[in-house]
Amino acid sequence: APGAQQFIPPKADTLDDLRAAAAGCRGCELYRDASQTVFGRGDASARVVFVGEQPGDMEDQKGLPFVGPAGRLLRRAVDDAGLEAGHIYLTNAVKHFRFELRGKRRIHQTPDRVHITACRPWLVAEFTQLNPEVVVVLGATAAKALLGPTFRVTRQRGELLPWPAAAQHPEDFQRVPVDSAGHTADAPPARLLATIHPSAVLRADNQEVAYDGLVADLTVVARTLT
Ligand code: URA
Ligand code: SF4
Helix, strand or coil: CCCCHHHCCCCCCCHHHHHHHHCCCCCCHHHCCCCCCCCCECCCCCCEEEEECCCCHHHHHHCCCCCCHHHHHHHHHHHHCCCCHHHEEEEECCCCCCEEEECCEEEECCCCHHHHHHHHHHHHHHHHHCCCCEEEEEHHHHHHHHHCCCCCHHHHCCCCEECCCCCCCHHHHCCCCECCCCCECCCCCCEEEEECCHHHHHHCCCHHHHHHHHHHHHHHHHHHCC
């Protein structure tokens, strides 16, 4: 697969430029069966960036990330952790819905490594426009995209990790912190925290315990915001 890189406009200087270009991405096979590209949403000045797996059925139909059941749960957890919804940017490691048709039902399929790799340039491009204090990695797929295949969410969840030293290809994440006046700012470097994916909370045997774990991890994030 050729990957997304060739679809990224060299002179994109806003998230809207990137979003518009991503609508036409053909960087892997997933665009064919999905309805549309689901790009990130939120403000470029967001203090916390959440990276999920890929859009689900509902997100695919609406064209927006985290608008389905997992998104509802995530928003509730964000609120319970004391994070402000307006301070958040939401995106996914893979920007098209991968599914398998079973009758008329579209069943979610976890993206493969080829899809994560193909789509990664969009995530990197988003980070060139963002300057968050914390990046929250939701589940294994996002962890693979940002931390490489050996990272285990279950082992390191809830820990604040350095960024970009924690990233597998830190050279892709050379952030240029710029303040609202366009000056390079002395922003504190972003940190990263991995946690359970909200869909995994919905699938857990004990949803209440899983949910409380997610909120506990997000509370760590809320406490670090200055
Ligand atoms: N799950 C994700 O990872 N992302 C979404 O946007 C929705 C569900
Ligand atoms: Fe492009 Fe990503 Fe969609 Fe593949 S999943 S077509 S790389 S936007």
